[in-house]
Amino acid sequence: MITLIKEESFKLLHKRSTPAITIILLVLMTAFGVLAKSYPKFYSPRTLFVQSFTGDSWVVLFMIAACSSIIAMEFQYGTIKEVLYRKYYRGQILVSKWLTMLIYSIYLFALVFVYSLILKFVLFNNTFDLGRKYGAEHSVFTSFSYTLIGDFVGLWLILSLVLLLANIFKSSAAAISVGIIGYFALGVIAGLMTLAIQKWNWLKWNPLNMMNLSGQMNTPSMSKVTMLSTPELAWGSLAYTAIFLAISYVVFKRRSV
Amino acid sequence: MADTDTILQVEHLNKSFGSKKVLQDVSFTVQRGHIVGLVGPNGAGKSTIMKAILGLFNYSSGHISIDGEAVSPTSHKAMDKVGALIEYPGIYPFLTGYQHLKLFSKDGTPKAQIMDIVDKMKMGGYINRKAKTYSLGMKQKLGIALALVNRPDLVILDEPMNGLDPQANKDLRTIILDLAKQGTTFLISSHILSELEKLVDDLVVIDKGQIVYQESMAALENGSAKLLILKTSNDSKAKDILTQNGYELSQSDQVAVVEKADTKMPDIIKLLSASDIDIDDVQHVHSDLETSLLKLLQNDKVKES
Numbered sequence: 313m314i315t316l317i318k319e320e321s322f323k324l325l326h327k328r329s330t331p332a333i334t335i336i337l338l339v340l341m342t343a344f345g346v347l348a349k350s351y352p353k354f355y356s357p358r359t360l361f362v363q364s365f366t367g368d369s370w371v372v373l374f375m376i377a378a379c380s381s382i383i384a385m386e387f388q389y390g391t392i393k394e395v396l397y398r399k400y401y402r403g404q405i406l407v408s409k410w411l412t413m414l415i416y417s418i419y420l421f422a423l424v425f426v427y428s429l430i431l432k433f434v435l436f437n438n439t440f441d442l443g444r445k446y447g448a449e450h451s452v453f454t455s456f457s458y459t460l461i462g463d464f465v466g467l468w469l470i471l472s473l474v475l476l477l478a479n480i481f482k483s484s485a486a487a488i489s490v491g492i493i494g495y496f497a498l499g500v501i502a503g504l505m506t507l508a509i510q511k512w513n514w515l516k517w518n519p520l521n522m523m524n525l526s527g528q529m530n531t532p533s534m535s536k537v538t539m540l541s542t543p544e545l546a547w548g549s550l551a552y553t554a555i556f557l558a559i560s561y562v563v564f565k566r567r568s569v
Numbered sequence: 570m571a572d573t574d575t576i577l578q579v580e581h582l583n584k585s586f587g588s589k590k591v592l593q594d595v596s597f598t599v600q601r602g603h604i605v606g607l608v609g610p611n612g613a614g615k616s617t618i619m620k621a622i623l624g625l626f627n628y629s630s631g632h633i634s635i636d637g638e639a640v641s642p643t644s645h646k647a648m649d650k651v652g653a654l655i656e657y658p659g660i661y662p663f664l665t666g667y668q669h670l671k672l673f674s675k676d677g678t679p680k681a682q683i684m685d686i687v688d689k690m691k692m693g694g695y696i697n698r699k700a701k702t703y704s705l706g707m708k709q710k711l712g713i714a715l716a717l718v719n720r721p722d723l724v725i726l727d728e729p730m731n732g733l734d735p736q737a738n739k740d741l742r743t744i745i746l747d748l749a750k751q752g753t754t755f756l757i758s759s760h761i762l763s764e765l766e767k768l769v770d771d772l773v774v775i776d777k778g779q780i781v782y783q784e785s786m787a788a789l790e791n792g793s794a795k796l797l798i799l800k801t802s803n804d805s806k807a808k809d810i811l812t813q814n815g816y817e818l819s820q821s822d823q824v825a826v827v828e829k830a831d832t833k834m835p836d837i838i839k840l841l842s843a844s845d846i847d848i849d850d851v852q853h854v855h856s857d858l859e860t861s862l863l864k865l866l867q868n869d870k871v872k873e874s
Contacts, residue, residue, distance in 0.1 A: 315676055319672055322668075322672060323661060323664070323672070326661075326663055326664055326668065327663050328663060385661075386659075389659055389660060389661055389662070390656070390657055390658070390659035390660075391659030391660070391661060392659065393620075393623070393625060393653075393655050393656075393659055394659045394673060394715060395659075396623075396624070396625055397623040397624060397625055397645075397648055397651065397653055397655075398645065398648050398649070399645050399646055399647075399648045399649040400645060401643070401645060402642065402643070402645075565642070565643070566627065566642075568620075568625065568626045568627050568642075569620070569625050569626075
């Protein structure tokens with residue numbers, strides 16, 4: 313399995329987009345940091361820090377693209393045959409791809425975490441204090457950490473769906489579209505969903521509602537809207553992730569290539 | 570359990586796409602160290618068989634074993650001994666040729682072993698270039714190198730001559746024959762029968778998903794007639810004389826004598842000269858793989874299902 317993860321990482325690292333993404337991510341975060349420094353009235357430095365200078369939102373987009381391509385490229389390039397006709401079990405090959413993506417997403421989140429702190433100390437050392445209260449419950453630093461953790465769990469809920477779609481359609485375009493649309497759809501239909509949940513209680517278990525996890529971790533009163541407790545949201549997200557990955561596994565094992 | 574000389578055994582393989590049967594009761598064996606040609610018309614099921622052997626395809630029923638170990642999409646252990654190129658080479662455009670070989674070679678493969686196949690395939694000039702700059706032939710060579718880099722016991726090549734220039738074609742033939750001498754087994758499909766003819770020991774012919782012929786090349790050659798074709802000043806008279814003297818003639822407009830062990834050219838010339846028939850030209854015609862194969866496929870009794 314370690315050999316397979318090494319192979320997947322080798323492929324990932326040799327794609328030109330991989331180093332580019334790290335650089336783009338840092339540039340974008342720096343740009344938002346500088347904006348907040350220059351126009352603190354429009355961009356509150358504290359709020360931007362809690363949102364990791366928009367870093368974690370970009371990571372979602374980059375990871376959606378990476379996950380769809382790690383599966384779909386093998387079909388697109390015809391390399392799936394070479395990848396599969398070896399001594400390894402199919403399941404191992406798929407799981408090695410997931411683990412590579414998990415490592416990649418942890419790397420990107422760690423990068424966002426560390427670089428947000430660097431930006432905070434370089435640009436806003438005296439502007440705000442990490443220990444000060446932010447919002448209703450937690451300190452700035454805790455809110456920042458909770459947002460990242462919540463977003464990470466939410467990210468993997470989306471990624472498990474993207475991995476499944478890439479597997480079914482064998483095309484990254486379809487998987488990327490659904491992933492990104494799904495991610496933004498939440499904001500658009502949030503209001504509608506709240507109404508629907510009030511009317512039909514069981515709808516609170518729908519996967520889009522689970523995406524509110526990071527919000528509710530910072531603002532516990534959101535549970536009045538989501539109708540679920542924070543642990544319920546966390547377990548729900550993990551359960552959906554597991555379900556989508558399990559379907560992927562079955563699809564991949566049965567596929568004739 | 571197969572005997573030790575059999576490296577690949579395919580038994581009663583069946584496969585359908587919906588109601589269309591693509592493989593029907595396909596059984597054949599491949600002997601260790603042999604080069605076996607898998608031939609048949611387009612859509613006969615050659616690639617499907619190869620994919621099934623590689624554990625890429627689910628099949629409805631049947632059994633495949635390599636070196637005595639069962640192979641299926643869920644059982645891949647025997648694949649450690651197999652190298653393959655199926656349909657077209659799978660190439661990552663963002664990797665160089667060398668990186669491909671490194672990626673798909675087993676852990677701890679020395680650089681010398683990788684460079685050995687690079688040299689044999691004469692790919693040294695571009696092996697460190699990104700594969701997106703490769704021509705069709707270069708990609709094909711890389712695909713073949715990928716199939717051979719781990720020095721497998723069994724090599725499965727689907728149309729390996731695709732896109733290769735005449736020199737590369739000859740190089741490939743030399744490599745295959747050398748490896749076979751050292752004990753590597755090959756299963757090769759190709760439409761270029763004249764190329765295949767120079768390589769294979771045994772032939773498996775498939776048509777409409779069924780095996781219609783499985784024999785050694787030698788048997789196929791022996792089975793086909795050798796002919797002496799004569800051009801004479803008076804063909805009809807020549808035919809009469811030859812028939813009267815006990816020669817067997819092939820059904821043809823030309824004077825075509827079926828060659829037998831005791832057929833001697835001087836006897837025929839003397840016989841015809843004695844009757845005042847001039848011989849303008851003589852040709853030995855030996856039916857090649859193409860002719861034999863086309864005849865075989867024409868005569869076969871496989872019905873479309």
